[in-house]
Amino acid sequence: MPRAGQNVRVMARQRRTKAVLGFAIAGLWILLPWVLPWLLFFFPTIVLSLPGSVYLSCLVPAGFSYFQAQRLWSKANRADQGAAGEEAIATVLAPLQSEGWQMEYGVRDRSVGDVDVFLLSPKGRAYTIDVKSHRGEVRSDGKQLYRQYGRSQYPFEKDFLNQAKRQAVAMKKIKQLSFVTPVVAFSQAKVEVGQNPIAGVYVLGKQGLVRCLRSLG
Numbered sequence: 001m002p003r004a005g006q007n008v009r010v011m012a013r014q015r016r017t018k019a020v021l022g023f024a025i026a027g028l029w030i031l032l033p034w035v036l037p038w039l040l041f042f043f044p045t046i047v048l049s050l051p052g053s054v055y056l057s058c059l060v061p062a063g064f065s066y067f068q069a070q071r072l073w074s075k076a077n078r079a080d081q082g083a084a085g086e087e088a089i090a091t092v093l094a095p096l097q098s099e100g101w102q103m104e105y106g107v108r109d110r111s112v113g114d115v116d117v118f119l120l121s122p123k124g125r126a127y128t129i130d131v132k133s134h135r136g137e138v139r140s141d142g143k144q145l146y147r148q149y150g151r152s153q154y155p156f157e158k159d160f161l162n163q164a165k166r167q168a169v170a171m172k173k174i175k176q177l178s179f180v181t182p183v184v185a186f187s188q189a190k191v192e193v194g195q196n197p198i199a200g201v202y203v204l205g206k207q208g209l210v211r212c213l214r215s216l217g
Contacts, residue, residue, distance in 0.1 A: 007106040007108070007114050011079050013076075015072045015073070015075050015076035015079060016072075016073065016076045018069075018072050019069045019070070019072035019073040019076060020069070021069075022065050022066070022068050022069025022072060023065075023066065023069045025061075025065040025069075026062045026063070026065035026066040026069060027062075029058050029059070029061045029062035029065060030058065030059070030062045032058045081133045082131070082133050084133065084187075085131050085132065085133030085187035085188065086105070086106075086116055086117075086131045086187075088187045088188075088206060089116075089117065089129065089131045089185050089187050089206065089209065090103075090105065090117070092206055092209055092210055093117070093119075093209070093210065095210065096119075096210060096213065096214075099122065100121075100122035101119055101120065101121055101122065101213075102119070102120040103117065103118070103119055103120075104117070104118040105117055105118075107171065107174070109167075109170045109171075109174065111166070111170055112163075112166050112167045112170045115128050115130075115167045115170065115171055116128075116129055116130055116131040117129035117131065117185075118171055118175075119213070121213070121216075121217055123217045125181065125216065125217055126171065126172075126175065126177050126179070126180040126181065127180065127181045127182075127183055127213065127216075128164065128167045128168045128171050128180055128181075128182050128183065129183045129184075129185050129209075130160065130163060130164045130167055130182070130183070130184050130185070131185050131186075131187055132160065132184060132185070132186045132187070132189070133186075133187050133188055134147070134156070134186060134188065134189050135188045135189055136148070136149060136189055136190070137149075137189065137190045137191075137192060138186055138189045138190065138191045138192065138193065138203070138205075139153070139192050139193060140193040140194065140198050140203065142194075142198065142199075143198075143199060144159070144161065145160055145161065145184075145193070145198070145203060147189075148192075160184050160201075160203075161184070161198060161199050161200075161201045161203075164182035164183065164184045164201045165182050165199075165200060165201060167182060168180040168181065168182035181202065181216065182200065182201045182202070183201065183202045183203075183204060183209075183213075184201055184202070184203045184204070185204050185205070185206065185209050186203075186204070186205050186206065187206050188206075189205065190205060191203060191204060191205035191208070196212070202216075
């Protein structure tokens with residue numbers, strides 16, 4: 001059974017490995033114009049027939065490889081941040097285990113990807129927790145979530161509420177349960193959404209997560 005954040009850590013390592021390879025390829029393309037003159041000693045006819053544009057054109061694949069590698073490195077950073085968020089939520093949830101709660105982390109499903117946390121309470125009530133590592137302040141208009149920065153409001157890149165509900169439905173099928181309650185838990189953000197649930201989803205910060213789960217049973 002995976003540990004909290006394990007699947008995301010593996011994904012981050014894979015992305016970093018590809019990024020390092022991309023940086024290396026970019027470096028080789030940049031070095032190629034300086035390496036080619038040395039080949040004159042071995043293949044003078046071939047090298048001398050190369051037009052000057054060939055040397056300049058090496059910068060194109062070098063730049064492409066570099067930016068692809070940079071993109072992968074950034075995605076790896078985001079994955080590590082997400083894994084840290086899952087680990088932080090797992091630490092918060094740990095006391096529930098001694099109270100009889102059952103927990104699974106990183107449950108894979110083709111339709112929704114990874115379900116970060118699946119919980120089963122001593123009373124038999126099931127929950128999915130979709131962990132988010134975003135910072136700032138999270139608010140809601142009663143239908144959707146958004147980030148509040150000063151007086152400005154910004155929507156999230158995805159519909160977290162719908163995503164959480166899809167994960168709950170997936171786990172309902174996997175575990176053959178009558179109902180699964182979806183939860184979105186922010187590991188770093190301050191959550192000020194008013195009344196829960198929102199469109200059937202409980203939206204909570206790290207500090208209030210365990211308290212809410214205990215109250216729901």
